[in-house]
Structure formats: C-alpha cells, structure tokens
Amino acid sequence: MAIVDEPSDIAALEQRIEGTVAILRRVEAEYLPAVLASSFSAEDMVLLDLIRAHTPGIDAFTLDTGRLNAETYKLQQRVRERYGPVVRTYYPEAFEVEQVVASFGVNGFYHSLEARQACCHARKVEPLRRALSGQRAWLTGMRRAQAATRSELPIEEHDPEQGLIKLNPLAEWQEADVWGYLRSHGVPYNKLYDQGYRSIGCAPCTRPVAAGEDIRAGRWWWEHPARRECGLHRSPQD
Incomplete structure (x- = not known):
C-alpha cells in the first residue's frame, strides 16, 4: 500500500477536481499548443488521467535521463497500455552526458553541487x-x-527561462487528495511509493523517506533543502 493512507475529504477533493478540470479546459481553449511535463509521479498521473478524460488536446512528454528506476519504466509501459502512446520521450544528448562524466565522474554529483x-x-x-x-x-x-x-507556487505564471506560460494545476492539492484521486479512479502509480518513496527522480538521487520527514527529503538528501531542485523549475536569478 502506498505511503499516504489517510483518506481525503471527498467533497473537497471533488471541488479540487472540478477546479483543475476548469484550468485544463482553459489551457486547451486559450494556450494550445500546450504540454504536460510528466515524470510519472503520483501528481503527474492525476493530471495525465484528467487530460485524457477531459482535454486530450493537451500533449504530454517525459524526460528519460538514462538513470531512472526499473519501477518507473514499468509504469511507463502500464501508461502506454492504458492510454496509448500519448507520452513522448526525450533523451539527453550523448555528448552532453559524456562531458559531465568526463569532468566529474559517473557519480560525481554526490561530491559537489x-x-x-x-x-x-x-x-x-x-x-x-x-x-x-x-x-x-x-x-x-x-x-x-x-x-x-x-510554498508560494502560483497556479499560473510566466516562465522567463522558457518564455512560456507555466501552469501548476495541482498547486493547491494536498498529498491525500492526490492519492484519493488515484485510488478512486484506479489510476496506475509508481510502485516505489509502496516502499516509502514520496518523491521519485533518478535512481542514484532518490531514496525512501522516514516518518515525519519532508516529502522531498529523499531527493538529493546530501544537499541543503533550499537547493533541492534540478533546474527545471528555477528562474534565472535562482
């Protein structure tokens, strides 16, 4: 069973779902072409399920870093079987990875920011x-x-790094809401959550968290919490 067992407030969850669908419909009406960036997290699975049900004009992609967990790849296949080939995969350029490994070593990320x-x-x-x-x-x-x-994440913002509108439709959702949705709709999820993971990225940089720890305590746990972002969601001044 996944780590979050407390039930969500059904009425509150239904309101959150309605609000999120309204956001997605506005995106489909006003912002196409638009795309969901999915790491196949529990949250991304909620959004993918809602998009396929209500706003299929919104596309989806994932980034295969080359160092993902086996469980993540298994979920990708389950997603394909359920929804079809709707998530496009992007890979790093080989020469970029080669340069990083040559400069820092294959696991050099443990030793310096x-x-x-x-x-x-x-x-x-x-x-x-x-x-x-x-x-x-x-x-x-x-x-x-x-x-x-x-903590101050907006639902909609301008992403100056990418020059695009960026939307976070689940910004107000609680963890129990996410799991309440997945369970009530039978949506597949990454089985690493059943092993104590609460945020899942690359295998070498992700671990389970202990009771009472922050949700993202298992990501880059050797670094200061204020630095625990990969660069996908930072503005240039960060």
Whole structure:
C-alpha cells in the first residue's frame, strides 16, 4: 500500500477536481499548443488521467535521463497500455552526458553541487528545452505542500527561462487528495511509493523517506533543502 493512507475529504477533493478540470479546459481553449511535463509521479498521473478524460488536446512528454528506476519504466509501459502512446520521450544528448562524466565522474554529483547541477542540466534541463520548443504553455504536477522551495507556487505564471506560460494545476492539492484521486479512479502509480518513496527522480538521487520527514527529503538528501531542485523549475536569478 502506498505511503499516504489517510483518506481525503471527498467533497473537497471533488471541488479540487472540478477546479483543475476548469484550468485544463482553459489551457486547451486559450494556450494550445500546450504540454504536460510528466515524470510519472503520483501528481503527474492525476493530471495525465484528467487530460485524457477531459482535454486530450493537451500533449504530454517525459524526460528519460538514462538513470531512472526499473519501477518507473514499468509504469511507463502500464501508461502506454492504458492510454496509448500519448507520452513522448526525450533523451539527453550523448555528448552532453559524456562531458559531465568526463569532468566529474559517473557519480560525481554526490561530491559537489556544481557536479550535481551539471548532471541535471545535461540529463534534464537541455532535453526540457527541446521538449518545449514550439509550445505556448507547459504544465507541471508541482504542489505548494511538497517543499519549502514551492510554498508560494502560483497556479499560473510566466516562465522567463522558457518564455512560456507555466501552469501548476495541482498547486493547491494536498498529498491525500492526490492519492484519493488515484485510488478512486484506479489510476496506475509508481510502485516505489509502496516502499516509502514520496518523491521519485533518478535512481542514484532518490531514496525512501522516514516518518515525519519532508516529502522531498529523499531527493538529493546530501544537499541543503533550499537547493533541492534540478533546474527545471528555477528562474534565472535562482
């Protein structure tokens, strides 16, 4: 069973669903072409399910960093079987990864912030730019309650780095809402959540969290919490 077992407030969840669908419909009406950036997190699965049901004009993509968990790949196949080939995959450029490994070593990200950010840039940030090319807006599954770095996350904002509208339709959702939706709609999820993970990225940079720890405590746990973003969601002044 997934780590979050407390039930969500059904009435409140229905209101959140209605509000999120309204956001998605506005995106489809006003911002196409638009695309969901999915890491196949629990939140991204909520959005993908809602998009396929209500606003199929919104596309979706994922970034395969080359260092994902086996469970993540298994979920990708389950998504394809349920929804069809609706999530396009982008990969890092080989020469970018080769340069990072040559400069810092294959696991150099454990030893310096510079190395970790260089790895994230090659495996995530550069492919993201290609994935967003030609889009007017992009959507994420980020929530305010996930981390201190996201506490003031707006539902809609201008992304100066990408020059696009960026929408976070689940910004106001709580973790129990996410799991309430997945369970009530029978949506597949990453089985690592059943092992104590609460935020899932690359295998070497993600671990389960202990009871009482922050949701993202298992991401880059050797770094200061204020730095625990990969670069996909930072403005240039960060």
